[in-house]
Amino acid sequence: MLYRYNNCVIPFSFKGKLVFALFLVTMNITDCLAQPTARLTNLSxxxxxxxxxxxxxxATPLITVDPYTSIWSFGDQLNDQPTRHWTGRPHDLNGLIRVDGRLYRFMGNPMFAGDTLVRPGARVTQEARFQTEAPDNDRWMQPDFDDSHWLRGLAPFGSRPTDRTPWKTPDIWVRREVMLDQLPKGRLLVSASYNDNYELFINGQRVAQASGVSARYELTSTNRAISELLKPGRNVIAFHSQNFGGQQFVDVGLLQERTLDLRAATQTGKSMSATQSRYTFEAGGVGLTVTFMAPLLMDNLDVLSRPVQYVSYQVRSIDGQQHRVELYQDASSDIAIDNPGQTVTWRRGRVAASSAKQLPLNWLRVGTAEQPVLGKKGDNVRIDWGYLYVAAPANPGISHRIGTLAGAINQFEREGIVSDIRAGGRPLMLTDSAVVLSTSFDLGMVSEKAVERHLLVGYDDRQSINYFGKPLNAWWRRYDKQSTDAAMEQALQAAEADYPTLQKACSAFDQTLYADALKAGGDTYADLCVLAYRQAIAAHKLVANPAQTGAPQPLFFSKENFSNGSIGTVDVTYPSAPLFLKYNPTLLKGMMEPIFEYSESGRWTKPFAAHDVGTYPIATGQTYGEDMPVEECGNMLVLTAALAHVEGNANYARRHWPVLTTWVEYLKKEGFDPANQLCTDDFAGHIARNANLSIKAIMGIASYGYMAGKLGDKQTETTYLTLARDMARKWMELAKDPSGTHYTLTFENPGTWSQKYNLVWDKLLGLNIFPIEVAQQEVAFYLTKQQPFGLPLDSRRTYTKSDWIVWTATLATTQADFEALIQPIRRFVTESPDRVPLNDWHETTNGHKVGFQARSVVGGYFIKMLE
Structure with a gap:
């Protein structure tokens, strides 16, 4: 049996205390014993x-259905703060265990706004100091910094008509003095409106950071005591905000955070596999294991699409005594709304058992009274149509309640159960206390033999995507034309019946994925693949496109999370693709099909591929303000060739050959020496003559030739592969740095460099367009440019994209070089101070998040497995 003693893992079989002591001495782990918080935790x-x-x-995924139903535990402890939607908005799942009448919290920590400390600028008139050029002193946020030469203005700062002080540059730095008479107890909350990023400092201490867009004032917990950050008298609030496009605005206020005063169970362990997250706790002499299972199995699209996932519990005595145990879990109505204050209604019901071996299911549901189906689009928004469901077998020891959080917890603390005290169906306005769907489990007297229970959590969105004016159902609803309640009841029933089978299937797949990734790239690589799996899938929605004849066709729409909210973005599909090429190419086709159809329908008339088909969930045409001609043409051509490679035929390419031909003709004319145009890596600004973008164009041309060969057209194959190889030779001349050590960021620009990750397809498709020495030379050079948290994207700045690092590392010809390039990513994941769903754009010098989070592009980590 394995045990962990702090950070030491010990193989051990109890034969008495003396043997244990001798074993510790023999293993020389006195450092473990010296730690004052040492605990012996069973890792079995x-x-x-x-x-x-x-x-x-x-951050750890808990419930991951799609971009709207996506609940995470930010940070290390499941019971340290509220569970959250990937955007950071609380989407509360709370869990309590009652042992011999004593209550412990194991999941969640509901957050409420208390006293206002500093009003945002929109609600008070107070002057601040600001400037739009980078301060020449890195102490600009400190209280003693001299800001007398800075400009004066009133918040909010921005480009909207309602903003008090105009701001139209990419960056702004603001300092504001506030006087406080006294400080309330508790932790500090930040209330902020922003587009796109802000970083907040209080009296010189960095306390918060957020990215994305929030026109409303978002609450963010600092997890710091007010008294640690503020003081009676003068305080300085300083923030830096960035904007990468569109309207810009920023405003910040401070509040007290209030939480329910419940003692926390002791978390003793956490583990994560591709489809499951597991936590272990100790409380009052019992051990509790909580497992979240998301059956996102790509060989079964019905199960992958079904919007029902599982929370299971295992409880046993760990002190040799019997204990009276009850469990409680709730799910808040904030999961079914976009903003606090929306009115909700609720219902409860029962689904009959599907077999003699199965109990009926009791279910609870909640949703907005308004039900504006497909009524809004955007990035930092949450669903406010459809219904959140919680269901459990109709066991005599399981009871339910719909009501306020405080009422449910108070009843559970008193009685060890919850039960309804209000009639369902009438609206309730959400204020400080959300409506919760709560369930209690009476486990009776628990001994060393484990007692198990489980709960189903699901979300029925009724309709999922507006596809050029046609509302599309989720794939699991593809034959339900009326969007009925009965369809969701049947889904719950099927999910309950499938639970034992899916437990085995998920565990088997998790082991297979880890073993495959371990073989492909080592343990660091396997860890990154485990971390990326659920996030990459859940940033998509699988829907059914009704066919004129025959069966519906799957479309798999991505949401561009915390970058602009676009739907079906080509340069998000491109980095995400390796995961789906590995496990189910049908899903990659479902990502690409809307772009093909957009062009083939005549709606998109330009001679290059579109950037997107709208803003999630409204797919009615490109909404991004700028085209990416070379980028998107190259992406679509390469990915279509990759599909031909993994499937062994070019049948999918044949279906779209005319538009692929249009795109390759564009690359022949415009791709080799790109003009000053947008590409996916333009975080530091647009550049012309982009060497990595040129490689993408060359690989797109080569991919067209490769596909022609697969279709039996050898003449076209030879023509385009020859053209690509000629371009590659010319590329080497124009991009070679005079030092002879590497190739430049842009043509004929000595002393610059960039990651040439697009070269990876030459290796994976076996095209032999570039001499292998190009990649070898680049990898050797990159190893000299490593920073503590990764390889910078290029020579302009020190930030990076972790997905591209894995692609670049796959160019390496030795395992040692591959691991050297990816190990800093695991360090970033583990040590980054920004504990949020994995972000793919971070600073390599200190591990801070620059932008984005919870995006599908981490599916690109799987590219090494394609090799």
Missing amino acids: AALPGAASAALNPP
């Missing part, structure tokens, strides 16, 4: 196929 509950102990996820 670790998940099969789990990531190694070296991985500490910045």
